[in-house]
Amino acid sequence: MIYKLFMSVYKEYLLLKRDLGGVVILFIMPLFLIITVTLIQDNTFKTISDAKIPILLVDNDKGKVSKTVYENLSKSDIFSVVTKIDDETLTEIQARKAVFSGKYQLAIVIPKNLSLDLQNKIDQNVEKIVSSLGMTDTLAKKENSKIFDQKEVKLYFDPAVQMTFKNAVMSSIDKMISQIETHSIYTAFQDQLGENSASFEQKSFITFKEIVPKVNDREIIPNSVQHNVPAWTLFAIFFIVIPLSINIVKEKTQGTFVRLRTNPVSSLIVLGGKTVTYLIICMMQFYMMVAVAVFLFPHLGLPSLHIEGKLILTSIVALFSGFAAIGFGILLGTIAKTQEQSAPFGATATIILAAVGGVWVPVFAMPRVMQIIAQSSPMNWGLNAFYDVLLRNATFSAILPEIALLFLFFIGTITIALLYDKKKRAV
Incomplete structure (x- = not known):
């Protein structure tokens, strides 16, 4: 056999x-x-990539928020920020055309007066809270609350990019804006309570740590x-x-x-x-x-x-x-x-x-x-x-x-x- x-x-x-x-x-x-x-x-x-993805940034705000977004994106190991094409400052129309034609994968448009309106809205809300606690002059004339329109940060994506890329970018932008808002709120409270008040700890209290398997005390990273x-x-x-x-x-x-x-x-x-x-x-x-x-x-x-x-x-x-x-x-x-x-x-x-x-x-x-x-x-x-x-x-x-x-x-x-x-x- x-x-x-x-x-x-x-x-x-x-x-x-x-x-x-x-x-x-x-x-x-x-x-x-x-x-x-x-x-x-x-x-x-890889966490560090030699090939960065160029993204367009249209800054109509010229303020604190857009500056922070630009700095965070510039520090990223994934993106390189483009604010000019042919030595001309980008407009929303140019950015949209460049992305939808497939020349770039993403364009971010920061709306006008975003930083100013955000700070004013935070100041107004903080002042209301402080007033309700009786920590301001009760004889002072109260100003009518101003209604601020909601601001939109526009994201233009190349129709060919994958949904995972879109979700990752939107999550990253949302996190940056949230950090700016949180910082502004703490600063507004500090200003309202006066210079002698204790300073707020603005570091993130909750952090994330990835635990990966180890072999011979050496981490195995996929x-x-x-x-x-x-x-x-x-x-x-x-x-x-x-x-x-x-x-x-x-x-x-x-x-x-x-x-x-x-x-x-x-x-x-x-x-x-x-x-x-x-x-x-x-x-x-x-x-x-x-x-x-x-x-x-x-x-x-x-x-x-x-x-x-x-x-x-x-x-x-x-x-x-x-x-x-x-x-x-x-x-x-x-x-x-x-x-x-x-x-x-x-x-x-x-x-x-x-x-x-x-x-x-x-x-x-x-x-x-x-x-x-x-x-x-x-x-x-x-x-x-x-x-x-x-x-x-x-x-x-x-x-x-x-x-x-x-x-x-x-x-x-x-x-x-x-x-x-x-x-x-x-x-």
């Missing part, structure tokens, strides 16, 4: 050898993919490499579906499968040979990806993949992910009648599984319905297992459920393929 299995593996090797170009593509294209995507996404994981290497390695492993299904269809159309059936060899031996052969390819893909992430990425200005002490567990995850991909490929090759059916369907199905599984968009950012559907994607199981090992320092027992699901998927697809083939031959 071992000899038959070995010869079945050798037969798969000969098939692959006939198409060396296709085999090379299986290894080269995932490498280009992982390098390109990681380079593109690296800045989103980066683009830790997210992209597992995701796109899985994508590459599942792309094995295409050549595997095509080879099975070739065997059927060229009569090779019929000749195999005439020999004293069971279907399990034939499928075992395919499984072993393509598992070797999957693991070679995985180790090549890891080698690139560990040794090449630092030379490209990217973080190195920290895999010390985790190589065995990640190898196990890659192995069982390979099982799932091979099972899906065998099922597809068994059902498909022509290469024209198997190739496009395999490519499309792999992309759908990747999209649903969280390779492109995190599952938590999906609608509730898609989050439920994502739980059925084998790529989601493999991705969670990789993240558990690389980012959450999980043990083997913690990833056992995902590994079991991947292997059950393999068993299920192989069983369906065998039953379908048996039924088709019986007809």
Whole structure:
């Protein structure tokens, strides 16, 4: 039986050898993919970025608020502030046109008299509070309260920018304005109570501190490499579906499968040979990806993949992910009648599984319905297992459920393929 299995593996090797170009593509294209995507996404994981996003600032206020907004944005590691175009001070019309045409991603328009009206409104409100407490001259003539119109800070966004970018910018601007208002209120109270009154502590009382996992007293900070290497390695492993299904269809159309059936060899031996052969390819893909992430990425200005002490567990995850991909490929090759059916369907199905599984968009950012559907994607199981090992320092027992699901998927697809083939031959 071992000899038959070995010869079945050798037969798969000969098939692959006939198409060396296709085999090379299986290894080269995932490498280009992982390098390109990681380079593109690296800045989103960095706290300091060399490439700043230019934003337009139209200052109609010329006061304290606009000055503070300008200073805070200028200090930002993300934005560079543009107030002039062609040495001319920006107007709202120019800014809107530049943003809506796609030349800039964002324009901020500070309304006229924002600082003055804000200070007057705060002074008026503080004076009311102080008066109600009986801390002012009761004989003084009370002035009628003035009504101040609400001010709007206008934000113009390029229609092509993502909603996450919009929300982040609006939150940042809102925080800056709130800090200015708070500072102004404290200052107004201090002025009303007199110079001899105790000064207010204006430092933020509540602060935020991120607590991240530690290994050997060293913080493990997630980066683009830790997210992209597992995701796109899985994508590459599942792309094995295409050549595997095509080879099975070739065997059927060229009569090779019929000749195999005439020999004293069971279907399990034939499928075992395919499984072993393509598992070797999957693991070679995985180790090549890891080698690139560990040794090449630092030379490209990217973080190195920290895999010390985790190589065995990640190898196990890659192995069982390979099982799932091979099972899906065998099922597809068994059902498909022509290469024209198997190739496009395999490519499309792999992309759908990747999209649903969280390779492109995190599952938590999906609608509730898609989050439920994502739980059925084998790529989601493999991705969670990789993240558990690389980012959450999980043990083997913690990833056992995902590994079991991947292997059950393999068993299920192989069983369906065998039953379908048996039924088709019986007809």
